Amino acid sequence: MTLTLTLGYSPCPNDTFIFDALVHRRIPLGDLHFRERLEDVETLNALALAGTLDMTKISYHALGHLRREYALLRAGGALGRGCGPLVVAREAGDMASLRERTIAIPGRLTTANLLLQLYGKGFERVAIMPFDRIMAAVAGGEVAAGVIIHESRFTYPALGLHKILDLGQWWEETTGRPIPLGGILIKRSLGPALIREVDEALRRSVEFAFAQPERSRSYIKEHAQELADTVVASHIGLYVNPFSLDLGEEGLAAVENLLAQAEARGLIPPCELPLFGY
Structure with missing residues (x-):
């Protein structure tokens, strides 16, 4: 059957x-x-x-x-390994500068957001949007930063964006996994x-x-x-x-x-x- x-x-x-x-x-x-x-x-x-x-x-x-x-x-x-989400922004900086600011994420229940929250407190202010909109939102100043996934990992420099943190690399270094x-x-x-x-x-x-x-x-x-x-x-x-x-x-x-x-x-x-x- x-x-x-x-x-x-x-x-x-x-x-x-x-x-x-x-x-x-x-x-x-x-x-x-x-x-x-x-x-x-x-x-x-x-x-x-x-x-x-x-x-x-x-x-x-x-x-x-x-x-x-x-x-x-x-x-x-x-x-x-080497495939985790990236935090990107219009200007170079560090994660401390993004605390309490709006960060675009590709979904509340995405692993990208989970890693962001596990990284530390102060990153709860998020804007949820489709992953393929995030880079444009960051480049246009709609949000302070964005967590990007999928093919965006390879294309963000073309929009003049800067990598603030590789969340996958952070995870690998802190857990060994x-x-x-x-x-x-x-x-x-x-x-x-x-x-x-x-x-x-x-x-x-x-x-x-x-x-x-x-x-x-x-x-x-x-x-x-x-x-x-x-x-x-x-x-x-x-x-x-x-x-x-x-x-x-x-x-x-x-x-x-x-x-x-x-x-x-x-x-x-x-x-x-x-x-x-x-």
């Missing part, structure tokens, strides 16, 4: 690269089908909070609020057997993408915010890595560290359930 699962992810190159083989059935899936919905990260977080999607890419910050209804998959996530950015969640109610089957299918989708990258090129460019081939390649190279095949012990330790710090600060509720669903 055919089973169709709703699947949410962003239009960014790393996600379309990872999910292309899955949604276009380039790999054996049996009776499993996926109906995709492409949205920005904060919309995906909101859809997950509403329980709208069977399976979705989310920020690890949002995971902290979703652990009772959703389980984390081992494959498909964005976690690594890679930075957990986003993971893939699936409803616990689907049961352990199906959750395992989906996780294995997702891992095969990533393996296919690595083995035959040219097959996903048209799908990636159809949805990319930045169409320059060099930017697309840099984006995929930064956010898709061996952790995307399997979190492994190192990746799991990083996720648990992030959630523990967020719990300790009262930024997410505690949860006794295991992260994985099988």
